[in-house]
Amino acid sequence: MGRRQPENGDYQADLRKLQIQLVRLQRHLIASGEKMLVIIEGRDGAGKDGTIKRITEHMSPRETRVVALGKPSDREQTQWYFQRHVAHLPAAGEFVLFNRSWYNRAGVERVMGFCTDAEYEAFMGAVPVFEELLVRSGIRLVKYYLDIHRREQEKRLAARTRDPLKQWKVSPIDKVALKHWKAYSRARDAMLSRCNSVAAPWVVVRADDKKTARLNLIRDLLSRLDYEGKAVPRQIAPDRRIVFPFDVEALHDGRLAG
Template structure:
């Protein structure tokens, strides 16, 4: 796909021209991927989790920018209703799963229970434990039903999160993103780290592994998530030597990543 793969030795910043050029080429491949999904009645689910302000919105925006809105949906659920609180936990998410020819991207997902809900006290310890046991089973059922599932966790440093949250409060176009949850992100940093570590260890499975995205550089993160998505899904007219993501930016979760600094403490 044109540009040479970036490596850990690549300069820290992509200039605007190179970024837009690489993004264009990847978005062309995404259009080809969607055409293949439609023609072959495939069902794709992509989950995006991560720290507050890690760049989930921007990454999803670049993925869907030139795709047909009839066959791609972005799901970003708010606070559950009184009825949903009493329903089977996965029920409110299951209704948004794709039918044939569709791709669904979850901007936060059922993993709210292992992160925000756990840290902010919106669920009990027993409910969190039940979720951690049930999530791999739920995902194996989805895969058995023919859904292709990809899970991305966008990780940023504490200093980068602080900078981005401050920028949000000062920018009138992004102030809507600030919520009480966001305001607690820095204060609860260590608790979120602990919750993340447990979630990754308990729910990254051979059939549904977590892909970690080092997202301090938004541009590199976006490009490499798209590369990883294209690399892991087959489609007609895919380049014979499809470009793999930079392993310094996107990599499969292993416990070692918590110890060697690839995942922010």
């Protein structure tokens, strides 16, 4: 059986223990010169910002970067699609998180018609090759997709519009996210299926419960690397009902939101 959902006290205590492990992991990356790239994808309201905040909260600001690119400029639109992302890849000892990434083309751009069918197909064919090159170059790449149900997205987006501290999160894309729910589901399924590879597999996080999702994503991340002072496996083992490697059966067995 997996872990129960944490009460707030348990959550804070568990989070602190995991954040200590993240600091130890980062010390290893700095000392060894390894390069770490974590991609966080998901629907609007899936909890990407909150998850990234908890991961980076106590990490070194010098060796940690969060990349959240905006709309490409006119010049960038004429470049090779991956070009503006390449500039933000990690150097030796760096830990980089992409809050959304090149997968915008497989999600928002696809659903909202911001790219052509030809551009979409070119991307879907190129991304596995691109990611394999990154891995072969020595970058440790982990890709997470935060998945939530329609009712949960509706609740979170509504709360976002009411909270004066979250007004910066509200965008025109948010306002039509629910209207295009099914289209986003189809885009998600295609992205997970076609961009899942041995070199760069997708990991799905069931994120209807934010705290449980955060803790288990961090556990999964920590379990993937060896470093000095690493907790025993049972202390950082993720609940595989919450975080699991993607496989095509997940498209049909109810593990993904419809």
